[in-house]
Amino acid sequence: MKKIRTWRWLIAFLFLGVAPLAAANLWRSASKDTSELRQLKQEREAQIRKGVGSEVKFAKSGDSYRDAQETVDSIARFIAGRSDLVMSKETNARLAAMEERALSGKEALTSVEDLTEALTDTISARAATLSDKEISRAGETLRGDHEGVSLRANGEFSVTSEEFAAQARDFRDLCNEGNSAAREALRTIVDREVDRRVTLLEEALPEHFGLAREVGITPAQAVLITYSVISDDFLDGTQEDLQKTVRQLPEVVNRELVPGTKAEKAFGTKGRIFSTPINLVFNKETMSSFLSRVEEGRASK
Numbered sequence: 001m002k003k004i005r006t007w008r009w010l011i012a013f014l015f016l017g018v019a020p021l022a023a024a025n026l027w028r029s030a031s032k033d034t035s036e037l038r039q040l041k042q043e044r045e046a047q048i049r050k051g052v053g054s055e056v057k058f059a060k061s062g063d064s065y066r067d068a069q070e071t072v073d074s075i076a077r078f079i080a081g082r083s084d085l086v087m088s089k090e091t092n093a094r095l096a097a098m099e100e101r102a103l104s105g106k107e108a109l110t111s112v113e114d115l116t117e118a119l120t121d122t123i124s125a126r127a128a129t130l131s132d133k134e135i136s137r138a139g140e141t142l143r144g145d146h147e148g149v150s151l152r153a154n155g156e157f158s159v160t161s162e163e164f165a166a167q168a169r170d171f172r173d174l175c176n177e178g179n180s181a182a183r184e185a186l187r188t189i190v191d192r193e194v195d196r197r198v199t200l201l202e203e204a205l206p207e208h209f210g211l212a213r214e215v216g217i218t219p220a221q222a223v224l225i226t227y228s229v230i231s232d233d234f235l236d237g238t239q240e241d242l243q244k245t246v247r248q249l250p251e252v253v254n255r256e257l258v259p260g261t262k263a264e265k266a267f268g269t270k271g272r273i274f275s276t277p278i279n280l281v282f283n284k285e286t287m288s289s290f291l292s293r294v295e296e297g298r299a300s301k
Helices: 001-013 018-030 034-050 066-080 087-105 114-126 134-142 161-176 180-204 218-230 239-249 284-301
Strands: none
Touching: 034 066, 066 134, 066 218, 066 239, 087 284, 114 161, 114 180, 114 218, 114 284, 134 161, 161 180, 161 284, 180 218, 180 239
């Protein structure tokens, strides 16, 4: 049992950003009175509408391929603006075609459960192929300016780099063996994080996600939710809002920026707000496997 718990936080470290941190924030919020919780919820929803709600163009049922392409392009720009991720031309074209087929009714939408399974399978398969060098780089990304690998900027939930590397290698080996307990631990975390994002989007953007649980989501929406889970970016606030926040961080304020320097990224492998090894999952090959898994889930309906 102890080792299972270790796998769970290790998975959160390696692939899923700050899942325990998000839970801790929720527990702290639970001690607040109802009116304050309601206000916090309304503020978060407003920020999501201001962020992804205003900067992504969502196509609707019956829209054309051109509309589907505009949706995918806007999601690609949105993600690239907030992180260091750039969608490949091949992924973009494939996702647009999938989106058009879903919008036209030629293929079924993706259920939240199928998204959870697709992401679990994708992460498990990717973990099994991690090299020692990739694990080392992941530890460096998560460590940032801290001495140990930490989930939080204040150093809580820390382990040494050596402990992280050893346990990451153990998890890789378990995935290679097809260990069912390791996969179930992974699925539990994925399910919780997907559910959290869907709930936020349902409430903040009901016109686009209000029927996510009853009807399903489109492939482009599935990619957007997946990005949110992997990066721990809750899609709130505009690009300008994020840059204002980043520029106020001590490590940025105290650094002399050369005129013309590109804007600092808030998320991703060099994220100033939170840094995660997101490129372990969001790369051309792994995204191709993920989209194939999404297609398989839709075809089974």
